[in-house]
Ligand SMILES: Nc1ncnc2c1ncn2[C@@H]1O[C@H](COP(=O)(O)OP(=O)(O)O)[C@@H](O)[C@H]1O
């Protein structure tokens with residue numbers, strides 16, 4: 001059952017930290033879908049968290065031995081906010097140019113296309129990359 005659908009007037013917030021290993025990407029996806037199971041936006045949210053968690057592991061200190069990343073899911077009345085906290089590093093999240101994207105560089109393109117907005121807070125010591133997903137069911141009473 002989806003808390004967001006069944007309580008459309010409430011705002012929910014769920015957070016969890018994960019060890020910074022590849023195997024935990026699937027756990028992060030499960031974490032998100034466990035709360036959004038029957039929402040039509042669950043698949044989109046799963047894809048977005050998968051890309052952001054992958055980036056945290058691949059591009060930040062979250063992917064080092066003992067590293068961690070965090071996932072926060074806000075389910076509001078009209079939108080979802082998905083945020084992934086990482087442990088930072090020298091690079092900055094950016095959408096790659098088309099010529100860079102043969103093998104890699106597609107993740108944030110996908111996030112950009114699946115969200116109405118996305119952005120980054122923080123600095124080299126740790127960043128939060130977030131995205132907004134509108135709820136098509138917003139305003140419906142169940
Ligand atoms: N959380 C992050 N922290 C720092 N840099 C990031 C982060 N996420 C993405 N980046 C940077 O943005 C680039 C583009 O990310 P992405 O589109 O997912 O492509 P890819 O992960 O395949 O390189 C990455 O190559 C990396 O340099």
Ligand SMILES: [Mg+2]
Pocket residue numbers: 051054055105106107108
């Ligand atoms: Mg990526």
